[in-house]
Amino acid sequence: MRYLRCAWTAFQFECMGFTRSREQHFTIVQAVPTAILFAYIASISDRPVAQAYIYFGALFLLAWANTIFRVGWQLSGELYGGTLDLSIVSRAPTFAIVFGRAAAIAILGVAAGVLGIAVVVLFTGRMPPADSVPLLAVSLALGIVALLAMSVVMSPVALLVDARAGFFNGLIPLLFFFSAFIFPASRLPDAIEFIPKLLPTSWAMEAVVGSAQGASTSSVIEDWAGAIGLSVLLFVIAKLGIDVIERRIRVNGTLGRS
Amino acid sequence: MGNFQTEAFLSFKALFPWLQWWSYLSSVWIRPFMIAAMFAVVGRFAIGSDAAERYLLGLAVAQMVYLSAAGILRTFGDDLWQGTLSHVLCSPVNRFRLYWARGLPHAVNGFLAFIACFISVWLILDLDLTRVNWPAFATAIVLICLSTTALVMATSSLVIATREHSILHQVVSGLLILLTGVVIPVSELPAVLRAVSEVLPMTHGLAGLRGAFSGEGFDAIGTDLLAEAAIGLVCTAAGFLVFKYVETKGRENGFLEGGA
Numbered sequence: 001m002r003y004l005r006c007a008w009t010a011f012q013f014e015c016m017g018f019t020r021s022r023e024q025h026f027t028i029v030q031a032v033p034t035a036i037l038f039a040y041i042a043s044i045s046d047r048p049v050a051q052a053y054i055y056f057g058a059l060f061l062l063a064w065a066n067t068i069f070r071v072g073w074q075l076s077g078e079l080y081g082g083t084l085d086l087s088i089v090s091r092a093p094t095f096a097i098v099f100g101r102a103a104a105i106a107i108l109g110v111a112a113g114v115l116g117i118a119v120v121v122l123f124t125g126r127m128p129p130a131d132s133v134p135l136l137a138v139s140l141a142l143g144i145v146a147l148l149a150m151s152v153v154m155s156p157v158a159l160l161v162d163a164r165a166g167f168f169n170g171l172i173p174l175l176f177f178f179s180a181f182i183f184p185a186s187r188l189p190d191a192i193e194f195i196p197k198l199l200p201t202s203w204a205m206e207a208v209v210g211s212a213q214g215a216s217t218s219s220v221i222e223d224w225a226g227a228i229g230l231s232v233l234l235f236v237i238a239k240l241g242i243d244v245i246e247r248r249i250r251v252n253g254t255l256g257r258s
Numbered sequence: 259m260g261n262f263q264t265e266a267f268l269s270f271k272a273l274f275p276w277l278q279w280w281s282y283l284s285s286v287w288i289r290p291f292m293i294a295a296m297f298a299v300v301g302r303f304a305i306g307s308d309a310a311e312r313y314l315l316g317l318a319v320a321q322m323v324y325l326s327a328a329g330i331l332r333t334f335g336d337d338l339w340q341g342t343l344s345h346v347l348c349s350p351v352n353r354f355r356l357y358w359a360r361g362l363p364h365a366v367n368g369f370l371a372f373i374a375c376f377i378s379v380w381l382i383l384d385l386d387l388t389r390v391n392w393p394a395f396a397t398a399i400v401l402i403c404l405s406t407t408a409l410v411m412a413t414s415s416l417v418i419a420t421r422e423h424s425i426l427h428q429v430v431s432g433l434l435i436l437l438t439g440v441v442i443p444v445s446e447l448p449a450v451l452r453a454v455s456e457v458l459p460m461t462h463g464l465a466g467l468r469g470a471f472s473g474e475g476f477d478a479i480g481t482d483l484l485a486e487a488a489i490g491l492v493c494t495a496a497g498f499l500v501f502k503y504v505e506t507k508g509r510e511n512g513f514l515e516g517g518a
Contacts, residue, residue, distance in 0.1 A: 033432035037297070037441040041304050050304035167281055170288025177292045183303045
């Protein structure tokens with residue numbers, strides 16, 4: 001219960017911060033040019049599966065960069081800003097705070113992702129496919145959870161490797177590439193085809209496209225299981241990483257580093 | 259020349275005092291390569307192999323510009339916010355040299371990003387280089403690098419006037435990626451946007467670069483290269499005039515001091 005209360009408060013705090021920041025509003029639209037390029041590709045493609053990937057990939061594209069970047073810097077930002085002291089000495093679990101804030105960032109990002117779909121609809125002149133709306137809705141929700149899991153795990157990673165500015169410049173497109181949001185893992189060269197299968201996003205995206213294209217319910221559920229299992233694993237890794245950071249900071253006394 | 263090198267080095271060093279190897283490689287190699295590779299895979303998946311090759315070249319060039327624009331615009335922004343711009347502009351150095359010294363290191367950085375991206379694509383995604391006309395290809399990429407740097411330098415004065423660099427960066431990069439034929443062919447743009455495209459750096463250079471990649475020589479792509487060079491020169495002259503104007507106005511109105 002304490003976890004939920006802390007996470008909910010952190011969620012509200014992050015939403016309030018978003019509504020007041022002009023710069024954060026702009027970060028939502030900065031992926032629009034890339035979405036337009038993908039939309040153009042969808043409009044000249046005659047392959048329905050590719051179009052389905054681009055429709056829903058555009059949704060996640062707009063959420064991706066902003067979510068990974070902001071959630072990834074959360075703990076490091078607090079450490080360098082000197083506010084991590086307050087988080088750690090308070091009774092609120094740090095993981096709950098990171099999770100709550102990350103959930104707000106991811107959900108606001110995905111809400112902006114509707115803009116990505118709108119761009120593709122404008123270019124192609126067609127609505128996104130939706131063979132089974134209930135399955136599609138659950139699959140999209142799992143896509144958000146997968147995105148959230150991948151961004152939450154970045155927060156302790158960035159701090160543990162002592163990341164500096166520029167750290168996420170390459171990591172964001174690298175992870176997006178292997179997240180298989182915009183094409184299936186099977187389109188990658190054989191030697192690296194297994195990598196997306198280790199990430200929950202590729203399972204969630206397979207489920208999204210399967211639901212939209214009329215795949216069997218059993219195959220969609222199989223993809224859901226993959227997405228849920230890997231997301232849970234990433235949340236556990238994130239929790240362990242945050243515990244390591246808390247212990248290390250308390251032992252080394254590196255709070256408030258600047 | 260010695261002063262030019264010192265100015266260029268110091269402006270670069272001052273911008274990136276935090277630089278780590280991972281951060282540098284992440285920006286100069288991994289990001290450009292992953293974005294170009296992503297479009298190549300999408301192009302092959304959604305359309306076919308020809309599209310993949312076209313997108314690879316376009317995105318590699320676009321990433322070169324993205325990287326150099328980020329550095330150049332931030333140089334001016336950081337100088338403003340850290341309060342060093344007034345010192346720089348009070349110094350009695352040649353203004354044209356000062357202006358270019360702040361852009362050239364980032365142009366070189368962008369150029370390195372293109373080379374790293376191109377070599378990675380060749381090694382990992384098996385790009386066919388047998389037809390490339392290398393002298394024409396090299397000339398085209400150097401011209402694109404210089405002309406786009408000139409455009410970004412021209413925009414950089416607006417950082418001083420508007421006190422904003424990240425939005426300007428996204429606007430300039432967004433316009434270039436959408437209107438210069440990186441993915442969407444210029445011929446498919448609406449007439450108004452096509453007219454804008456014709457006067458933007460990169461449009462003609464990219465057409466020439468693609469021609470050289472397919473084996474065409476200077477005789478076939480010479481017009482494109484000349485147009486790219488001419489646009490670059492116009493951007494250089496216009497940018498320098500804007501810089502001088504903003505400097506003069508800044509002295510009169512006192513907006514060279516930091517703060518948002």
